[in-house]
Amino acid sequence: MHLTTIEVEETDDIHGVLFPRSVSFRDIVVTGPLGSGKTTLVEAIHGWSEEGYVDLATRNWWRSRLLTFRPREIHFGVPFVGHDDVTDGNWPSAEIDINRIRLPAMKRRFFNFDWRAFVFDFQLPPAEHIYDVRTARAKKGSHHLDATLTLDKVKNEVAAYETLASHFHQAGMEVYVRHENLGRPRRIIDAKT
Numbered sequence: 001m002h003l004t005t006i007e008v009e010e011t012d013d014i015h016g017v018l019f020p021r022s023v024s025f026r027d028i029v030v031t032g033p034l035g036s037g038k039t040t041l042v043e044a045i046h047g048w049s050e051e052g053y054v055d056l057a058t059r060n061w062w063r064s065r066l067l068t069f070r071p072r073e074i075h076f077g078v079p080f081v082g083h084d085d086v087t088d089g090n091w092p093s094a095e096i097d098i099n100r101i102r103l104p105a106m107k108r109r110f111f112n113f114d115w116r117a118f119v120f121d122f123q124l125p126p127a128e129h130i131y132d133v134r135t136a137r138a139k140k141g142s143h144h145l146d147a148t149l150t151l152d153k154v155k156n157e158v159a160a161y162e163t164l165a166s167h168f169h170q171a172g173m174e175v176y177v178r179h180e181n182l183g184r185p186r187r188i189i190d191a192k193t
Contacts, residue, residue: 003124003162005177005186015045018184020176023119027174028071031164032123033157034146035134037181038073041123044182047071055086056164057100062118070118078160093156096163103171119174122165125181127155 011018014025028047030038042049052066055077066074077086079100104116131154138146169175169188176185 003166003177003188004190005179005188008176008185008187011185017041017044017182019121020185020187023174023176024117026070027117027119028121029067029118030071030073030121030123031076031161033130033154033161034075035130035137035154036123036125036161037178038075038123040181041121041178042071042073045071047073049073051075053077057086057097057102059102061102062104067118076161076164078164091153091156091160093152096160096167098163098167101164101167103168103173106172116173119176120165120168121185122161122175122177123181124158124161124165124177125179127151127158129180130154130158 008018008020010021012021012023019025019028025045028045030042030047032038038051039049048069048071051073052064053075054061054064054066057077057079066072078091079086079097080092080094081097082094083092083097106116128151131149131151134146134149134154138149165175165177165188175188177188178185
């Protein structure tokens, strides 16, 4: 998948990191593959850097207590075609089962809480960059998932997160993409397979 994006022109500086002017600080959810820079971004803006985990196939995942404290980094559990369980690391080279991903409904009444108020900031640097970061980490032994790392596995994770970003965007959720650590936010204008 290739995401077609453009730089967001109107931005505000939050602790040295640019965000779209329309974004509310407390709505930010930072996500992306392992080693993509989620922690660096969240720590830079003084958010909740302790990574949370949300299973996108679970009913009402958007009501998770982990999402109460934002900005926060979240790692997604994702359903794949041909796999009964969701996968949360070392993702397969299978297609994401979009039909099993649950998304919050649109706000229907004025007094209802808007579960779509999240702003998803996807960290999507090139797979080669992530591979280099994770290879360096593997030498330190700090992350067990990096022990059996290959560039193909990283490419699968990046492709899966691109698919998620596109799916969220097409469903009307607010999505931004960064192609470099602490880089300028980009808006999806088209999603092509």
